[in-house]
């Protein structure tokens with residue numbers, strides 16, 4: 711295995727030996743909705759609204775019959791709340807009416823639901839069924855590019871393809887979670903914690919900073 715990739719994996723395993731998804735959910739469809747709500751938001755913010763949402767509308771039937779304006783009021787703190795309220799109501803309707811309340815496991819069917827894209831499907835399949843997948847969110851993309859696991863010009867889909875080649879398939883889900891947590895708490899977009907980072911020597915950002923200061 712490539713030495714650089716080995717170093718990254720070793721460090722991720724040291725930092726996060728048992729990574730887990732930080733979204734709170736109690737059923738498969740709650741996870742799907744929580745992941746949809748997390749677009750352009752944070753897990754923390756999503757976790758602050760989903761207990762209210764799911765306690766006021768505990769079933770898919772309740773959610774599909776909810777008034778949009780009531781959903782918008784609950785979802786307001788997470789941003790893009792009008793669009794997300796529509797997605798929630800429509801996902802609940804489709805799951806209830808087209809799938810008898812059972813979340814499909816098929817990627818194409820999942821991606822046909824409103825607001826559900828490739829990243830969301832990867833998170834859901836990997837989290838619920840241990841399906842090998844690497845979901846590329848903003849953290850995974852940033853960390854991959856800083857560590858030369860991907861090129862700067864790569865789209866999230868290209869980043870995913872590159873990571874799938876670099877990491878062995880049995881750890882794809884784990885590496886995704888570790889990279890999310892590393893990006894969220896260490897390799898942050900602004901003011902990353904570089905001082906004690908053992909990946910400095912193989913980091914694009916660190917190299918650029920060194921150049922700037924020399």
Ligand code: SF4
Pocket residue numbers: 856857896897898902903904905907908909910913914915916
């Ligand atoms: S040195 Fe800084 S920017 Fe580079 S990987 Fe480590 S934390 Fe991220």
